[in-house]
Amino acid sequence: MAKDRDAIVVGAGVIGSAVAYFLQEEGLSVCLIDRGAVAAGTTSASAGHTSVQGRVPGPALDLALANVRLLGEPKRALPDDFEYVQSGGLILPFADHGLEAPPEVEGELQKKRYLKQTGAGGFQGRFYVGSTSEFRGFDRSSSWEGVSQLCQYAIDTVPALARARLVRGWAGLRPRSRDGTFIIGEAPGCPGFWLATGHDSIGILYSAMTGRLLSQWIRTGERPALLAMFDPARPSLAAAAP
């Protein structure tokens, strides 16, 4: 079946799926394959945020913002419910991190905490708390240390969670390149073999734009300027090799 297609995409995580989706939009016939199920890798372990707070102005932020806009395009009709919500986020300052909230903000936060803790029936529903990050090779197990850190963080933030029940924990492998930057482009010395990987802890934030720009590049043969910094042949990648 794959022989009849213009392109074969290996890996049905958020990146491979985005590439396959946009290649089809570019008019190519595509076969998307995975050794497991769709999104069974790191994508299903992620928090799914597309948060840009705290990012440094520059091309990387431009790309992230373009991704957020693209994901939110109402005309992008997908057959299934996409479940993408642009809801905003809140960064909490903690005094023991050397950060102080302005008094009016702190007052507002305390009020919300108090209201939540004293609300009838206490907390309801499910809370997701994450995440820790460590270099542990390909080990996908959750450590007690990591879980307890996260529980403590949750209780410090919302004290009433001390009474919550822990339902489950999980871990995922963040695909990180040797120099810490994505790898997007044609593999050196291997014409026709394209790479889109190394999205580390921000793959959702860059998914759709990775798919769109790489697909445009594959079809037109012209590299989009925003992808220049992710060149698979860049010296920093080779220099970091063991």
Ligand SMILES: Cc1cc2nc3c(=O)[nH]c(=O)nc-3n(C[C@H](O)[C@H](O)[C@H](O)COP(=O)(O)OP(=O)(O)OC[C@H]3O[C@@H](n4cnc5c(N)ncnc54)[C@H](O)[C@@H]3O)c2cc1C
């Ligand atoms: C705890 C956690 C929280 C995160 N939260 C966020 C977040 O909030 N926002 C954000 O932007 N990012 C987040 N990330 C990062 C994000 O999940 C990743 O950057 C992204 O999912 C990477 O997508 P991918 O498609 O490259 O990899 P994957 O999702 O791992 O997909 C790769 C696929 O390739 C398949 N595969 C591998 N080898 C083969 C083979 N030989 N043959 C066939 N198929 C193969 C695998 O089965 C897998 O399905 C988080 C990550 C973790 C671990």
